[in-house]
Amino acid sequence: xxxxxxxxxxxxxxxxxxxxxxxxxxxxxxxxxxxxxxxxxxxxxxxxxxxxxxxxxxxxxxxxxxxxxxxxxxxxxxxxxxxxxxxxxxxxxxxxxxxxxxxxxxxxxxxxxxxxxxxxxxxxxxxxxxxxxxxxxxxxxxxxxxxxxxxxxxxxxxxxxxxxxxxxxxxxxxxxxxxxxxxxxxxxxxxxxxxxxxxxxxxxxxxxxxxxxxxxxxxxxxxxxxxxxxxxxxxxxxxxxxxxxxxxxxxxxxxxxxxxxxxxxxxxxxxxxxxxxxxxxxxxxxxxxxxxxxxxxxxxxxxxxxxxxxxxxxxxxxxxxxxxx
Amino acid sequence: xxxxxxxxxxxxxxxxxxxxxxxxxxxxxxxxxxxxxxxxxxxxxxxxxxxxxxxxxxxxxxxxxxxxxxxxxxxxxxxxxxxxxxxxxxxxxxxxxxxxxxxxxxxxxxxxxxxxxxxxxxxxxxxxxxxxxxxxxxxxxx
Numbered sequence: 001x002x003x004x005x006x007x008x009x010x011x012x013x014x015x016x017x018x019x020x021x022x023x024x025x026x027x028x029x030x031x032x033x034x035x036x037x038x039x040x041x042x043x044x045x046x047x048x049x050x051x052x053x054x055x056x057x058x059x060x061x062x063x064x065x066x067x068x069x070x071x072x073x074x075x076x077x078x079x080x081x082x083x084x085x086x087x088x089x090x091x092x093x094x095x096x097x098x099x100x101x102x103x104x105x106x107x108x109x110x111x112x113x114x115x116x117x118x119x120x121x122x123x124x125x126x127x128x129x130x131x132x133x134x135x136x137x138x139x140x141x142x143x144x145x146x147x148x149x150x151x152x153x154x155x156x157x158x159x160x161x162x163x164x165x166x167x168x169x170x171x172x173x174x175x176x177x178x179x180x181x182x183x184x185x186x187x188x189x190x191x192x193x194x195x196x197x198x199x200x201x202x203x204x205x206x207x208x209x210x211x212x213x214x215x216x217x218x219x220x221x222x223x224x225x226x227x228x229x230x231x232x233x234x235x236x237x238x239x240x241x242x243x244x245x246x247x248x249x250x251x252x253x254x255x256x257x258x259x260x261x262x263x264x265x266x267x268x269x270x271x272x273x274x275x276x277x278x279x280x281x282x283x284x285x286x287x288x289x290x291x292x293x294x295x296x297x298x299x300x301x302x303x304x305x306x307x308x309x310x311x312x313x314x315x316x317x318x319x320x321x322x323x324x325x
Numbered sequence: 326x327x328x329x330x331x332x333x334x335x336x337x338x339x340x341x342x343x344x345x346x347x348x349x350x351x352x353x354x355x356x357x358x359x360x361x362x363x364x365x366x367x368x369x370x371x372x373x374x375x376x377x378x379x380x381x382x383x384x385x386x387x388x389x390x391x392x393x394x395x396x397x398x399x400x401x402x403x404x405x406x407x408x409x410x411x412x413x414x415x416x417x418x419x420x421x422x423x424x425x426x427x428x429x430x431x432x433x434x435x436x437x438x439x440x441x442x443x444x445x446x447x448x449x450x451x452x453x454x455x456x457x458x459x460x461x462x463x464x465x466x467x
Contacts, residue, residue: 047377047378047380047381048377051367085381085384085385086384086385087384087385087386087387087388087391089387089388089391090384090388090391093388097418097421097422100421100422101421104348104351104352104355104421104424104425105352107345107348107352108345108346108348108349108352109345111341111342111344111345111348112341112342112345114338114341116341117337118337118340118341118344118432119337119340119444122444122447122448122451123447125451126447126450126451126454129451129454129455129458130454133454133458183443183444184333186333187333187334187337188334254348254425255425255451255455258422258423258425258455258458259454259455259458260458261422262422262455262458262459262461263458265415265418265419265422266399266400266401266461267388267399268388268389268391268392268397268398268399269388270415270418271384271391272363272366272411272412272414272415272418273380273384273411274384275414275418276359276363276414276417276418277363279359279418279421280356280359280360280363283352283356
């Protein structure tokens with residue numbers, strides 16, 4: 001019988017597969033050019049309806065965002081950008097203010113409860129704050145649809161990472177690295193759900209610092225805060241317990257988003273009619289959310305994080321591609 | 326896991342309490358300012374720069390177009406128009422965006438007292454970054 005010759009090892013992927021991959025990449029990067037990116041259709045509702053609707057929506061987002069360990073801006077931008085009549089520039093500006101307000105509202109409570117570590121947050125926040133300014137400038141220069149597409153891909157990648165990882169509620173860190181030892185990054189927190197007192201320490205600090213440099217760029221560029229990236233980086237990479245990661249993420253967010261928010265404010269992309277009802281609703285909701293963080297089990301928080309990130313990621317990707325505008 | 330010295334935990338607790346206290350007050354002042362100015366804006370106590378009934382015609386435009394059509398300034402130019410109902414809200418927003426600076430400055434004496442110069446320096450550097458971002462010098466706001 002005739003046996004077909006085996007392909008050489010370096011040509012294992014057929015040509016048609018490369019063509020399809022190329023077509024897919026072309027679609028991903030070309031479709032945003034056709035996505036609605038300029039003027040949003042005007043609403044037929046009276047003007048006062050929208051601030052009321054913003055307040056109610058952000059109150060609900062604030063309740064779920066803090067226990068999920070993500071900035072409210074991550075949910076705010078796709079939801080408000082998708083269902084409200086404001087231009088994406090103002091949605092992003094308000095989104096950063098919302099993420100900032102959410103972090104500020106929860107911050108004092110998390111610090112007093114020992115769920116947020118200053119020694120862990122401050123070195124990371126320094127690098128991320130610097131890079132977030134560059135990210136914000138880049139984000140305001142790029143087309144919004146390209147940013148939305150990239151954001152969707154990044155968030156879906158994080159969802160995949162969290163689904164693959166199994167041990168993260170109390171990661172085992174047998175030996176802290178030299179940098180974290182020198183910085184004295186370790187602590188104790190009392191888990192409200194189990195009543196246990198847990199000592200924690202971190203490792204891979206140099207890689208963590210580099211990652212937060214990149215996170216800062218993304219936070220400023222996308223205008224959505226960075227809790228969605230902070231929690232996996234602190235928990236899965238550096239080995240901080242999940243609740244300490246979620247609490248410390250809020251503290252890092254409050255500093256990183258402040259830097260990026262100033263860029264949006266200076267560029268006139270913060271519209272009070274959009275930002276203020278959103279900020280007030282989010283802050284009231286976040287205070288309730290912070291109480292839930294101390295009581296809920298870590299596994300429940302983890303499921304909420306995955307579900308919320310999945311929704312936000314799909315929404316951002318489809319919007320960026322112009323398939324769900 | 327290793328048993329931690331209690332003084333380290335006590336120091337961290339003291340740092341956290343001071344930071345939380347200052348952040349809490351800064352956030353409250355920013356929020357109260359925001360609510361008062363927004364109420365004045367909504368109830369017509371302060372005349373807005375852009376009339377409320379005309380907002381739906383411009384809030385769906387890109388920020389650059391909005392600024393051109395309404396004559397709203399960039400950078401800190403809004404301070405000159407802070408008596409206007411809509412732009413008065415930027416006072417509260419600026420307070421919220423800047424309210425992390427006092428807690429950072431409040432930590433520096435605690436760290437210096439313990440001769441923890443590294444963390445005192447980190448707090449100082451973050452403060453400088455925030456002040457530069459607010460100034461608009463790095464961001465082209467002026």
